[in-house]
Amino acid sequence: MTTKRWSNSSIKNIDDAMDALVEDYFHYDDLSNREAEYIKENFADVNGEGNLILEEVDSANFNFPNEILQNIENAQNHEIDESDKENSSSSKRFRSVTDEDTDSFLALSVNKNTKTKTKSDLKVMLDFFISVGEMRDSVEIPAKDLDSLLSRFFLGVLKKNGDEYEPDSLSSMFNSLDRHLKDSKSSISIKKDPEFNHTRRVLEAKRKALKSLGKGSKPNRAEPLTTEEIQILREKRRYWNT
Template sequence: MEELANLDASALDDIFNNFYDKEEYGDFQVANRNFREIDPDDFLLENENKNTKRKTESDMKLFMSFLMAKNEARLPEYIPPDELNHLLCTFILGITKKDGSEYEPTTIRGFISSIDRHLKSKSSHVSIFKDVEFSKTRAVLTKKQQQLKSLGLGNKPKTAEVLDDATLDKMYENGTLGDGNPRALIHSMWLICTSYFGMRTGKECHDLCWGDVQLCIDEVTGQEFLMYDKERQTKTRSGCNPRDTRTVKPKAFGNDEDTRKCPIHLYKMYRDKRPESMCSDESPFFLTPGGGTQKSWYRKAPMGINKLHNIMNDMKSDANITNSRITPYSSRKRLIQKLQDEGVPANQIVQISGHKNINSINNYSKINNDQSKNISDILSNKISNTHSDLQVRSSTPKSASMTMSDCVRAGDNNGKPPQGLFAYSHFNGNVTFNFNSSISESLSQMSAVTLNRNTSSASGSAVVDPCSPIIRPYKRIRMLPDSDTDSN
């Protein structure tokens, strides 16, 4: 290797020309390449998550004010671990809001996480969540969270609600959704992206380009549909793992019943109302309304990320909706809740929502009011609510839930169990059969045949009398287990 390093460019050319397949790869030349000069620290700082950076700076201002109140002038990265451990414990136990009320448990943990991120950014070799020197801090944090939970905190009172059908209908009625004006059209396109494609509002919608959504035609049926063809950086697929890509591309098909809700109609209209220069593949998808002409409804400028975050507030304002828990995340929650209510399997829902873990959809959905009422009726033993009982137990095989009395009633006139009890039945997985008899006879008595021998009969034949106490004895049959070997 040292000898190759001392060779000049012409000598290296001769070496590669002798061992290089020109017919397959073409001419190869050793030349000086131009490489960009980028400082790694500046690159990392520039590509840091802006929301995380903003929160870290805000939390560190709060912690620095706490240090100043404790007459501590040193920066956190210069404080020895044992002293910093004591200060963090005091900070956790003493921090309150401006009005003196307690913070939420997750908020206090977020403060400590911000301090830990600050220490790492300053090349500190300590870790609050891993080092043994901060075990007391972690113990105090856990106990503080448990104390706040006992006070009724930590229940996420401001969590977003699902965007239900009634709220959507009100938005359509007030013209904030549909194709009537530029604002309504851009709101409808945002709703398609967040509901049909499972996109998160904010950065994901802001980074979306016009060529990322394609208008396609089904080769079999000839039906048009929209396809989310190119996914960019998302929360669950940030690009750290190049192999982690979305395998299923979400689609949105047309709605012939109402053009205001038809993704195909809205997309074509949005395409026609965009400036021609903003229809290239790399053009931003969401444009700012206000083109000023009948042909072009939008400017040649992308919609800001803050505007996309507040787009639900604009929709609520236009529709006179005051529910503060209807947020931009309500549309994404609607996607998951709606599919779950219709019985779509969780493994199919995550392929549209983009979640990596199936259990994550539990944070976006909950049982609806009808399901809650059915459960309450079952627990209340409401016999009249037959429909609710059947709906909850619809997954139970009918033959597996039959009692012995049902079997008897389903037999012939003599009360014998029907032949082929499990005929035409299909069972998946482990199935347990419970045979409960609601009549006085036991199973052996039901299978027994009472006989009354007629002694006066010349033929001596036995006459069956159901009222006779005489019971015909049966031999016990011993079941032999199957052998695992091939030999008899």
């Protein structure tokens, strides 16, 4: 029987050490069997009956070479050291972060003006909800009921002085509520869910109606100068500089 011989340098981990241990076991067991056969053949009498008594050795009590056992221990220590190094490296690479930390980070990253606008828009909606007897937070209202409330809100909402809102102001309220629902980790999306098609259609129709009344056109905005007006200004400038 031919077995693979192992050197100290070739044993790098526990698996290699165990392979070496098993192969040495069979190697020495094979040598023992050969030695027994040799003794029987050379020390027996002519009738084949020898006076030499051979006792079978219990393999459980067989002492394996200390070198192999030492290699196993060294391999185990090596793997423990490598594991400790990897764990230490990971602890330096990743800081400990909780779900609450991620929520706080997002809250801090939101622009202050955006927070103020969202809070103001939600207050207007809350006032409307209460006026029609709805006391639940928007996050707790089922999609069907919330769609009905929002479509009525966008159609009928007015400023405190009774004037209509600008079209973009209504859209801003819509976005503020969508942002509030997301921040509250609600599964509802008033921008995407089909349950809110009615609200989105009412909002779009209201925007068009307001624009037809002149809302959103920014009448006080300065109109750009024409080419002729720019030329006149240049000529006047040359006149005053002469």
